[in-house]
Amino acid sequence: MSDLIRVEGLSRDYGSGDRVVHAVRDVSLRAGRGELVAVRGRSGAGKTTLLNLVGGLDRPTSGRVWVAGHEVTAAGEGDLLRLRRDTIGFVFQSFGLIPILSAAENVGVPMRLAKVPAGQREERVSVLLEMVGLGAHAAQRPYEMSGGQQQRVAIARALANDPALLIADEPTGQLDSETGRAVMDLLRALVHARGMTALVATHDPTLVELADRVLVLRDGRLVESTEAVPV
Numbered sequence: 704m705s706d707l708i709r710v711e712g713l714s715r716d717y718g719s720g721d722r723v724v725h726a727v728r729d730v731s732l733r734a735g736r737g738e739l740v741a742v743r744g745r746s747g748a749g750k751t752t753l754l755n756l757v758g759g760l761d762r763p764t765s766g767r768v769w770v771a772g773h774e775v776t777a778a779g780e781g782d783l784l785r786l787r788r789d790t791i792g793f794v795f796q797s798f799g800l801i802p803i804l805s806a807a808e809n810v811g812v813p814m815r816l817a818k819v820p821a822g823q824r825e826e827r828v829s830v831l832l833e834m835v836g837l838g839a840h841a842a843q844r845p846y847e848m849s850g851g852q853q854q855r856v857a858i859a860r861a862l863a864n865d866p867a868l869l870i871a872d873e874p875t876g877q878l879d880s881e882t883g884r885a886v887m888d889l890l891r892a893l894v895h896a897r898g899m900t901a902l903v904a905t906h907d908p909t910l911v912e913l914a915d916r917v918l919v920l921r922d923g924r925l926v927e928s929t930e931a932v933p934v
């Protein structure tokens with residue numbers, strides 16, 4: 704099976720009875736290696752819920768998810784931790800950096816958790832920071848950097864353990880349109896250079912143009928799945 708992501712009949716309800724919310728309804732999809740897949744949809748359409756289910760941050764009401772051949776929905780807590788450490792990188796709208804750590808230390812955190820030896824870790828942190836254009840900012844703390852720079856640190860951190868899948872939830876949501884475009888260009892370049900797959904939720908139509916494929920959610924349902932037209 705060459706699909707990196709496979710989702711079959713995935714649903715997630717919140718609440719119950721009269722107050723039930725069908726956040727994701729019977730979604731099935733596949734994504735190949737090296738694809739940048741954008742997930743569009745209005746606020747409340749289910750984008751975050753879908754991303755969290757694929758990344759093993761949440762459990763579905765029904766349905767199954769596989770990532771890189773591992774069944775996320777059948778994984779126990781220990782397997783999920785390993786999957787999130789080794790196979791899936793996450794980027795969030797709010798960056799999620801640790802404020803008291805420098806850019807380099809933030810990028811090094813997942814490698815510490817994976818017990819990568821210090822020398823090797825430092826070398827890789829430098830490579831990653833160079834890759835996102837922040838080689839000269841290694842010692843700065845998040846509050847000393849712009850939003851775009853912080854998000855690039857978060858991307859470098861997400862790539863630390865060389866994940867097969869990068870999940871990004873509105874990664875440009877807090878950035879102005881020009882910085883957002885630069886961050887999305889960077890994501891695309893990284894995806895294509897590394898043969899990594901990325902699943903990126905975004906509201907921004909200009910960012911959707913950069914995707915290889917676009918999924919559209921409406922009220923939790925997948926209503927469109929199109930190959931993007933190259934621009």
Ligand SMILES: Nc1ncnc2c1ncn2[C@@H]1O[C@H](COP(=O)(O)OP(=O)(O)OP(=O)(O)O)[C@@H](O)[C@H]1O
Pocket residue numbers: 717718724725726744745746747748749750751752753
């Ligand atoms: N923990 C929760 N408890 C109850 N309802 C929830 C919970 N999380 C999400 N929902 C509901 O599920 C639906 C989908 O939410 P979700 O956050 O996935 O949408 P979204 O497309 O990511 O929206 P946005 O673009 O605003 O982030 C919404 O109706 C939301 O209110």
